[in-house]
Amino acid sequence: MIEIVENRVSMDGMGFVKVVSDQAVREAWMRSLVPGAAREFACVRCYPTAALSLFYGEVTYPVREVIEMHGACGEGRVRRLAVWRLMDGEGYRVSEIIEFLAEWYFVQTHRRAGYAFVKKLSVNSDEILAFEEAVGIEVLEAEWCLDRCVMVGGG
Numbered sequence: 001m002i003e004i005v006e007n008r009v010s011m012d013g014m015g016f017v018k019v020v021s022d023q024a025v026r027e028a029w030m031r032s033l034v035p036g037a038a039r040e041f042a043c044v045r046c047y048p049t050a051a052l053s054l055f056y057g058e059v060t061y062p063v064r065e066v067i068e069m070h071g072a073c074g075e076g077r078v079r080r081l082a083v084w085r086l087m088d089g090e091g092y093r094v095s096e097i098i099e100f101l102a103e104w105y106f107v108q109t110h111r112r113a114g115y116a117f118v119k120k121l122s123v124n125s126d127e128i129l130a131f132e133e134a135v136g137i138e139v140l141e142a143e144w145c146l147d148r149c150v151m152v153g154g155g
Contacts, residue, residue: 013085013149016065018056025057035066041087044134061108064150066108071085080109081117081153083146094118094150095131101152102137117142117151 002025006018017033019025025046034042042061049056062085068078083144084097102113116139122130128139137152145151 009067009083009146011146013063013083013146015061015065016058018058021055021057022053023055026059029061030057034059034061035063035065037084038062038118052123063146066098066105069144069151070091074089079150079153081148082108082113083106083151085146085149094122097133097150098137098139101109101150102135105152105154111154113137113152114154115140115152117149119143119145119149119151 002019002021002023004019006016008079009015013053015034017030017037019033021138027044030044030046031039031042033077042059044057044059046055046057051058056130058138063083064085066082068079069081070078074108082101086092086094086097087155098116101116105111105113114135114137121139121141132138
C-alpha cells in the first residue's frame with residue numbers, strides 16, 4: 001500500500017508530494033510523480049520509521065504543469081492555469097516560456113490561452129505590447145500569481 005498523504009503547491013511555486021507506505025519507497029518511483037520538465041530540479045527524500053514500520057517519501061520540485069488555482073483573478077471559481085516556475089540560471093526568456101505554456105495549455109485543456117500572468121513585470125511596456133501583438137496573449141501583473149512563476153490561462 002502506497003498512499004499520498006500530501007500533495008500541494010506553495011505560494012513560491014514549489015510542488016510538494018509526501019507518501020507513506022508499508023514497503024520501502026524508492027527514489028525513482030518518487031521522481032515519477034514529478035512533471036517531466038521539473039525532474040532535473042526535484043529534491044527527493046526517502047526514509048523509514050523503525051517504530052511504526054512505515055516508509056516515507058517526499059519530493060519537492062518547481063511547478064511545471066497545469067494546476068487548478070482557487071480564487072485566481074479575484075474570482076470565487078477555480079481556474080486552470082499552465083504554470084512554469086522560473087529557476088536561477090536556466091536561461092529561458094519569459095516570452096519563450098509564455099509561448100511554450102500557451103501550446104501546453106491548449107494540449108491539456110483544448111482551449112486557446114488568452115492571458116499570461118506574472119507577479120511583477122520586469123520589461124518595459126513597448127516590449128510587452130510587441131509580444132502581445134505577435135502572439136495574441138495579453139500579459140498582466142497579478143498580485144495573486146505564484147512567486148517566481150509565469151501562469152497562462154484562457155480567456
